[in-house]
Amino acid sequence: MGFLSILIFLPLLAALVMLLLPKSAAGSAKYLALAATAGQLLLTGYLYVHFDTAQAGINDVNSFQYVEQLxxxxxxxxxxxxxxxxxxxxLDGxxxxxxxxxxxxxxxxxGASWNITKSVKGYFALLMLLNTAVMGVFCALDFFLFYVFYEVMLLPLYFLIGIWGGVRREYxxxxxxxxxxxxxxxxxxxxxxxxxxxTNPATGANTFNMLHMMNPANYGEESFFGWVRNFHEIFGIPARLIGFAILFIAFAIKVPIVPLHTWLPDAHVEAPTPVSIILAGILLKVGGYGILRICIGIFPDMAALSNWWLGLIGVISILYGAFNALAQKDLKRLIAYSSVSHMGFVLLGIATLTTEGISGAMFQMISHGFLSAAxxxxxxxxxxxxxDRNxxxxxxxxxxxxxYTVFVAIAFFASLGLPGFSAFIGEAFVIIGAFNSESVGTGLPRWMAVGGSIGILLSAVYFLWTLQRMFFGQTRFKGGEEWATxxxxxTVREQTILYPALALAIILGIMPSLVFTPLNESVMRLVSVVSSFL
Structure with missing residues (x-):
């Protein structure tokens, strides 16, 4: 069993052990979950340190590392x-x-789940199943296998929200x-x-292998399947464009982009805190990764054809999410809408089809991941x-x-893109890519870059306004003395959870090469493939 198989199935093994625990030892489930996730973190650190940045690519099996194929x-x-x-x-960059x-x-x-008391074994077992699915999605290079992991994510999230959520959890x-x-x-x-x-050139068999799907020999309209090809014949719409659009919508729901975002605020508000952390920190990134790996990787010709529309959707998401965040009274809903806005930068960066923009989009996903979790x-x-969250x-x-105020202030300043923090790097590179897009021939008008810049300004407004309303002025709580007590x-546990995320925001803001170095070769090869269709 290779490193990636261990990474994927270690939490599943922990989940199976949890389910075998007697009721009297149910409290041990959280320690098993902690051990499994700590082991995963150590293993990912090892994979990162030993990753050969010169080898990372996008569409050749020799460009991927730690490969397992059975x-x-x-x-x-x-x-x-x-x-x-x-x-x-x-794995690649x-x-x-x-x-x-x-x-x-x-x-x-x-760590955020430590005080969970309701059905402890079931809760942590579902978290571990979700963990397995997430790691599998990011490692899979067979589309059928990818789809299996992608669908498995849905089940534990449904139960985690529906059982351990708030008042409207079922909805x-x-x-x-x-x-x-x-x-x-x-x-x-x-x-x-x-x-x-x-087809697999070696065996002649039809295959779900993503790398073969990225082969330009399979880009022809005639090779695509019947009912989609009929749209081309009747309406003049390229069959591959329909395939690209369907996959894009599927991943855009996960990002989420406007107008497919409405599930996110409800899910966040009703979900327990640990599930909100996973939703914002990881699940939204599955959408961005899917657009890059699959939509752009398999359909680079259609990405080049439709990037203007992707950029427009990205700008709309940035501004719509920011204006909605401004209008919120519920602090959790405000952060949920800020996620819609910040993930709009990911789509705008991808739409630029430039090295700067796509690198910025990836960096924004990483930065937003741990900042939104915090x-x-x-x-x-x-x-x-x-x-209460009003x-x-x-x-x-x-x-x-x-x-607590210091932690909130750091998280707010980091999230609004203050220089010195990670979000500044991601958003700045997206804006640079958007400004540069027109000059390198990928076609995004510069007013889209201006729209993205306005979104950064709006994020400063809603974060700083919230900081001023909640944390400054004369102390007053709705619950009076009871709340004050x-x-x-x-606590020490809460600080221990927060320190790594906020430290990463500062470290990556000062040393962005920690992300850009392993990422760069993969992005350049992806851009070179798409550029041949511009």
């Missing part, structure tokens, strides 16, 4: 037809930073399930179409104490909870 399903379906599905794993991020955020979520869980499942069903149709379009954890700290019900928290400052 025959999984071989089915003879005709005299000369063979169905071929492999257990195929590997796009996936490596995301598995490190996932390990960090998952460890934060375990939020069902809405999340329907949105995600809708995108997944149509994704499956495209996967089947790609399967019938792609923000949702900070909301959870105050909610655990008084079960911004106007708090005043003067700075004098009452000074350490309950609102104790952050």
């Amino acid at each position: 025959s999984w399903i071989r089915l003879q379906i005709g005299a000369d037809k063979l169905l071929e599905i492999d257990y195929f794993l590997g 796009l996936s490596l930073p995301l598995i490190v991020l996932s390990a960090v955020v998952m460890l934060m979520a375990i 939020a869980a069902v809405k999340f399930f329907i949105y995600t499942l809708l995108g997944s069903v149509f994704m499956l149709l495209v996967i089947v179409g790609l399967y019938f379009s792609v 923000l949702f954890f900070l909301v959870g700290v105050i909610y655990d104490r008084v079960h 911004i106007y019900n708090f005043r003067g928290l700075a004098s009452h909870m000074p350490r 309950a609102l104790t400052d952050v």
Whole structure:
């Protein structure tokens, strides 16, 4: 068993052990979860340190590292037809930073779950199943295997929100399930179409191998499957454009982009704090990764054709999310809408089809991952104490909870893109890529870069306004003396969870090469492939 298989299935093994624990030892489940996620973090650190940055690529098996490829399903379906599905794993510069991020955020979520008392075994077992699925998505290089892990993510999230969530948890869980499942069903149709379009040159069998799907020999309209090709014949719409659009919508739901975002605020508000941490810190990044790895990687011709529209959607998401954040009274809902805005920068950066823009989009995903996790954890700290998140019900928290205020201020300043913090690097490179896009021929007008810049300004407004309303002025709480007693400052456990995330925001703001170095070669090769179609 290779490193990646251990990384993926270690939490699943922990989940199975948890389910075998007697009821009297149910409390041990959290220690098993902590050990499994800590082991994952150590393993991802090892993979990062030993990653050969010169080898990282985008569409050649020799460009991936820690590769594991085993025959999984071989089915003879005709005299000369063979169905071929492999257990195929590997890492390149796009996936490596995301598995490190996932390990960090998952460890934060375990720490945030320490006081869970309801169905402890089931809760931590579901978290471990979700952990397995997330790691599998980022490592899979066979589209069928990718889809299996992608779908497995849906089940534990549905139960984690629906059982351990807030008052409207059933509504939020069902809405999340329907949105995600809708995108997944149509994704499956495209996967089947790609399967019938792609053959393995070595065996002549149809295959789900993503690297073969990236082969330019499979870009022809005639190679795509029937019902999509009929759209081309009847309406003049390229068959590959339809496939690209369907996959984009499926991943855009996860990002999420406007107008496919409405599940996110409800899911965040009703989800328990650890699940919000995972949703914002990891699950949204699955959408961005899918657009880069699959939509752009398999359909670079269609990405070049439609990048203007992707950029427009990105700008709309940035501004719409920011204006909605300004209007919120619920602190958790404000941060949820800020995530819509900040993930809009990811789509704008991808749409530039430039090295700067795509590198900035990836950096923004990493930065937003641990910063949003910290923000949702900070909301959870105050909610655990008084079960209220209304911004106007708090005043003067700075004098009452000074350490908590420092953590919030750092997280707010880092998230709004202050120089010296990681978000500044990601957003700056996206804006640079957007300004440079027109001059290198990828076609994004510079007013899109201006729109993105306005989004940065708006993020400063809603974060600083929230800081002023809740933390400064004369101390006043809606719950009076009862709240004043309950609102104790952050504990040692809470500080331990927050320190790594905020330290990373500063470290990556000063040393962005920690992300850019392993990422750069993969991004350049991806851009070179797309550029041939411009």
